[in-house]
Amino acid sequence: MAERVIKDEQPRVYFDCSKCPAYCCSVYERVKVTKRDITRLAKHFGVTYEQARFRYTRLRDGERVLKRVEDVVFHETCTFLDQETRGCTIYHARPGVCRGYPGRPRCAYYDLLRFERQQQGDENVVPLVQITFREVKDVVVSDEDSSEEIYEWGGEQDKDADKNE
Ligand code: SF4
Ligand code: SF4
Numbered sequence: 001m002a003e004r005v006i007k008d009e010q011p012r013v014y015f016d017c018s019k020c021p022a023y024c025c026s027v028y029e030r031v032k033v034t035k036r037d038i039t040r041l042a043k044h045f046g047v048t049y050e051q052a053r054f055r056y057t058r059l060r061d062g063e064r065v066l067k068r069v070e071d072v073v074f075h076e077t078c079t080f081l082d083q084e085t086r087g088c089t090i091y092h093a094r095p096g097v098c099r100g101y102p103g104r105p106r107c108a109y110y111d112l113l114r115f116e117r118q119q120q121g122d123e124n125v126v127p128l129v130q131i132t133f134r135e136v137k138d139v140v141v142s143d144e145d146s147s148e149e150i151y152e153w154g155g156e157q158d159k160d161a162d163k164n165e
Helices: 035-045 049-056 096-100 108-120 156-164
Strands: 057-060 063-066 068-070 076-078 137-142 147-152
Antiparallel strands (some): 057 063, 068 076, 137 147
8 A cells, every 4th residue: 555645734944933023014116006906905894996996005106006104114105004913904805916926936036034133143133124126138249159148237327327427
């Protein structure tokens, strides 16, 4: 008879959200919501779809996102974060993107937190980070022997800065 293998269905993860100040709820300016997310919020709060959309979401660059508020730790955070416990106040009704995050066994922000706490020798320190996104172009450079794809980091801003030097 074949040996029975009991598998743990929960994938192993290397982060602990209960020990994190909720970077993911704070550093991203957009937490995207779908119609299904708004329906879930409406059900959770016992309001209509339109009320939930108006109260808890807003349009940002044509995208519907959760509202944000000033935060005691970061510059801003999600309107649904408990700023004292750093936990989600609508955990069972949170949007799909929150459910899927970070979508891998490690969380880069948790690794950063652990790294800095060890570096600083202080288990209470919180490294503050801000994340912005910038488009870079990839270009192919070639010589007679080979060609390779590289990223062109210098943008218009850099060119202006060069001119002013
Ligand atoms: S940043 Fe990472 S560790 Fe922190 S709450 Fe979000 S998923 Fe959890
Ligand atoms: S809904 Fe909850 S999990 Fe999602 S960003 Fe807001 S506080 Fe974080």
